[in-house]
Amino acid sequence: MENNTEMLKGVLEGCVLEIISRGETYGYEITQKLRELGFTDVVEGTIYTITMRLEKNNFVNTNKKASTKGPPRKFYTLNAAGQQHLKNFWGKWEFVSSKINQLKEED
Amino acid sequence: MENNTEMLKGVLEGCVLEIISRGETYGYEITQKLRELGFTDVVEGTIYTITMRLEKNNFVNTNKKASTKGPPRKFYTLNAAGQQHLKNFWGKWEFVSSKINQLKEED
């Protein structure tokens, strides 16, 4: 599907948080998972800006580990603030998406 | 609910199109309807930039009419291109929201 980019604004960060909440992971892997999910146009650069932002806002802890397949990986895990932020995100999503579906289904 | 603003990016225009598709309406009224829907923070300025964009991109026809309650109203109706655009919007919404819900529900 073409050009969902604008529609992802404000939700992509939440998706990244959700993926991290499933267990320690790193930028490149997050990108792969999002692409598998169906967001085929998501590129690494986008995810790195998000993970850097999460780091800056203190929602994640980081841990650098060597890889056998390439350069060292920077692993992320959610901290308490990140978990709260994720919970807020899903709350907002629930609210917004239900309102939009309500608008869609009205006649 | 506070600060859904970023989450509305890319969907607010679609919501406006949907509201116009229900029948001839104007900016101020669209704003009211969105606020009733629950997007209480949406303000007129935002809606006017959207309706101007829709006009510029030739998705709507306009028709100015006098009002008994204030300045003349600028009524909008969807044209064929607008209807197609709306259809595309709902397609994208269906895709994106289903993927996000899928991510949410996984465990």
Next chain:
DNA sequence: ACTGCTATATAGTATAACTAAGTAGTGTCG
């Protein structure tokens, strides 16, 4: 050496919504 996959990072751009303010018509109330 070259190519491809893995992996992180960043400078610059585009989009879309927000803030804030201005203009203007109509009705109401002290």
Next chain:
DNA sequence: CGACACTACTTAGTTATACTATATAGCAGT
């Protein structure tokens, strides 16, 4: 009458977030 509230449209400037494009670098296979 004058102030205010509600209706109604418009626009200049800001902010947030994702994208484009590029750079850097390790490792494996040819």
